[in-house]
Amino acid sequence: MLQRDAFIEEITKSLEKDKSIFFLSADFGAQALDELRNRFPNNFLHCGISEQAMLDVATGLALEGNKVFVYAMAPFLALRSIEQTKCGPGLMNLPICLISVGIGLGYADAGPTHYTTEDFACFRSIVGSSIYTPADSISAKLIAHKLLEKPKFSYIRLDRDALPNISPEITKADLDRGYKTFGNINNDKIALISHGRMLHKCLEIYKNESDRFVCVDILRSKPFPKNLPREFSSCKGIIVVDEQSPSGNLSSCVFEAFSEQNYFPKIISKSLPERYFFENGGREYLLNKFGLSYDDIIKACEKII
Amino acid sequence: MKKINDLENLAKKYRRDLFEKLLIIKQGHPGSIFSMIEIVVALYHGGFVNHDSEKNIFLDKVLISKGHATATLYPILRDFGILPKKEWDNWGHKESLLRVFGNNSIPGIDVTSGSLGHCIGVGAGMAISFKRSKQNKKVFVIISEGELYEGSTWEALLLAKHNELDNLNIIIDINSLIILGRTKECVNLDPIRDKISGLGINTLEVDGHNLSDLISTFEKSKKTGKLNCILAKTVKGKGSSLMENKKDWHYWNAMSEKEIEKTRKELA
Numbered sequence A: 001m002l003q004r005d006a007f008i009e010e011i012t013k014s015l016e017k018d019k020s021i022f023f024l025s026a027d028f029g030a031q032a033l034d035e036l037r038n039r040f041p042n043n044f045l046h047c048g049i050s051e052q053a054m055l056d057v058a059t060g061l062a063l064e065g066n067k068v069f070v071y072a073m074a075p076f077l078a079l080r081s082i083e084q085t086k087c088g089p090g091l092m093n094l095p096i097c098l099i100s101v102g103i104g105l106g107y108a109d110a111g112p113t114h115y116t117t118e119d120f121a122c123f124r125s126i127v128g129s130s131i132y133t134p135a136d137s138i139s140a141k142l143i144a145h146k147l148l149e150k151p152k153f154s155y156i157r158l159d160r161d162a163l164p165n166i167s168p169e170i171t172k173a174d175l176d177r178g179y180k181t182f183g184n185i186n187n188d189k190i191a192l193i194s195h196g197r198m199l200h201k202c203l204e205i206y207k208n209e210s211d212r213f214v215c216v217d218i219l220r221s222k223p224f225p226k227n228l229p230r231e232f233s234s235c236k237g238i239i240v241v242d243e244q245s246p247s248g249n250l251s252s253c254v255f256e257a258f259s260e261q262n263y264f265p266k267i268i269s270k271s272l273p274e275r276y277f278f279e280n281g282g283r284e285y286l287l288n289k290f291g292l293s294y295d296d297i298i299k300a301c302e303k304i305i
Numbered sequence B: 001m002k003k004i005n006d007l008e009n010l011a012k013k014y015r016r017d018l019f020e021k022l023l024i025i026k027q028g029h030p031g032s033i034f035s036m037i038e039i040v041v042a043l044y045h046g047g048f049v050n051h052d053s054e055k056n057i058f059l060d061k062v063l064i065s066k067g068h069a070t071a072t073l074y075p076i077l078r079d080f081g082i083l084p085k086k087e088w089d090n091w092g093h094k095e096s097l098l099r100v101f102g103n104n105s106i107p108g109i110d111v112t113s114g115s116l117g118h119c120i121g122v123g124a125g126m127a128i129s130f131k132r133s134k135q136n137k138k139v140f141v142i143i144s145e146g147e148l149y150e151g152s153t154w155e156a157l158l159l160a161k162h163n164e165l166d167n168l169n170i171i172i173d174i175n176s177l178i179i180l181g182r183t184k185e186c187v188n189l190d191p192i193r194d195k196i197s198g199l200g201i202n203t204l205e206v207d208g209h210n211l212s213d214l215i216s217t218f219e220k221s222k223k224t225g226k227l228n229c230i231l232a233k234t235v236k237g238k239g240s241s242l243m244e245n246k247k248d249w250h251y252w253n254a255m256s257e258k259e260i261e262k263t264r265k266e267l268a
Helices: A003-015 A031-039 A051-063 A074-080 A082-092 A119-124 A137-149 A172-177 A197-208 A228-232 A250-260 A283-289 A294-304 B004-025 B030-035 B037-045 B067-079 B085-090 B119-132 B145-149 B151-162 B192-197 B211-224 B257-267
Strands: A021-025 A044-046 A067-073 A096-101 A130-132 A154-158 A179-182 A190-194 A213-218 A220-222 A237-241 A267-270 B061-064 B139-144 B168-174 B202-207 B228-233
Touching (some): A003 A067, A003 A096, A051 B119, A067 A074, A074 A154, A119 A130, A119 A154, A119 A220, A137 A154, A197 A213, A197 A237, A197 A294, A250 A267, B004 B067, B004 B211, B030 B067, B037 B139, B061 B119, B192 B228
Parallel strands (some): A021 A044, A096 A154, A190 A237, A237 A267, B061 B139, B139 B168
Antiparallel strands (some): A130 A220
């Protein structure tokens, strides 16, 4: 199941009881959105291909006490309307939830205008924002449920593709904690920290070599989970894997969180290089070519060892 | 509603109050504030912004998109008792909630603004919320003509028209000046009326300093049953010969004692 469908289905369910929910789209669709629009036309607003106006309209709706979800393709929602995001939900602390689809190289076939390898760095700089990156549709559903129950200014980073469900299943407790650990932590192990699509590559490594690795799914990267640094401080080293450009990606959160708590383990950042990609070949091809293959992550361990 | 003469006197009083305050804080945007004083006097004291006297709250919303001039509302809100007088008196002297740019933590200020080009969209969101929840409330958005340079303004106008937001009233304060000079010489915006009415939006023109004209135009706009855009022709720095039509008076400038006295006399 696509994460976007899982997320929107939860919103549709809530609309049966709560008419203060508004769903705004900048001409971006989903199968589940068709149902929402049909059943609750009064709670849906097509904003045109106008992300900036969409965020301003969302601000007005939220100022009147509505729960507002805005929805668009990741690069445009995260970057084109970032100043509106700052001035609306940012400055006025409004419970607007931005649902971004196609993070990282998700739209690899469309080229670099449609990638967003910088959305994470941009968005985490907006004061007061919370950031969630689910790695499967179950997590996406849990995040939707949480934000419907207690709306807050948040940025949800959904994958374009239907990612396989994680096993064991992500639970509400994991989401409340902000992360889920796979494997046992000890000082012989290297922690692979990731989120979204790249988590699956890390999980594959962990499953193949569980004696060497422990794996962490960061469900909520901002605010960064407080307990995580202490819990992983005894690891031999940490590799943070993110499908983003080198500046300000998930590894920055990890560096900051560990150093704030006076933990200084060996941390290696595995991200995409500082460049745009015009090559064709698809997402996996680009990931493998530009430093985020299975072997690249394994090789990064050598620096720790 | 107050008589036109009373409204004119209130506008004069607010200009004086604000001038004295800007003299103390030595910052702010007198040119932009003075160009819109009559507009907001007509809206609030002319009874167009619905006021619940029992609760002493305004039911309709007024968004000052040209956030650098939000201070224009402070003396009005003070006189209605919505903004505590203490906050006004303390401003420039002691701790006060008031700022050069308004924000929604200030009683009576409905939005945090400052960055240009946001409030037609915000107002459209409020207007949609009111319509869909069947609340009979209006939204007034005052923008500067300089905000017509922002793409988001046009995006929001399209959306407001598409949704036929007849509870949204947009007022453009056209003083023809931006920071570097006349709009005609910087990047021409004219003909503004044709451009906006070309979107299918009902447009009305008004002398933005003539209270009689403002009142009758707001009355007219109430009766159209459409999304309205009122083009108010104004003078930047209105009321002070030192500031009128001077781009440099977008911001506060140091004044000599002679200039201060002259301005005080002109605003008396």
